[in-house]
Amino acid sequence: MFVSEQAYAEKLRQDEIVYARWVRRQAAIRERDAKVRRFWLGFGAILALAFLAALVVAGWLLWTAVGLGVLAVPVVVVLSIAAAVGGHRCITIVQHWH
Incomplete structure (x- = not known):
């Protein structure tokens, strides 16, 4: 099937x-995302x-009112x-002697 140059140009x-x-849509999405991230981070x-x-x-109130104990x-x-x-983590070492 052949397409004319005019149809191809169109x-x-x-x-x-x-x-x-x-x-343009991607740029708007990036800008909105940056604003939202900045807001939620703050x-x-x-x-x-x-x-x-x-x-x-x-903690300070508890320390002063109750004490360390x-x-x-x-x-x-x-x-x-x-x-x-x-x-406890015991490690058994088996050593072979000749």
């Missing part, structure tokens, strides 16, 4: 129009900073459980 012109439209940083500040304040209890419990579950 097809190329249509392809260029479609491609230019695609390029929002997440603010939330993380607020969360860390709340943890520090709660009560704060050490959860640490000891967690470490005891970890030691019981993890157990």
Whole structure:
């Protein structure tokens, strides 16, 4: 099947129009994505900073109100459980002598 030069030129012109439209759409998508990423990164940083500040304040209040002894209890419990579950790792070495 043969296509005339005029039909071929029209097809190329249509392809260029479609491609230019695609390029503009991709640029708009990239710009919108960059704005959204920038917003959520800033929002997440603010939330993380607020969360860390709340943890520090709660820890300081707990430290001053209760004292070190009560704060050490959860640490000891967690470490005891970890030691019981993890157990010990014995390595048996067999050495062959001649």
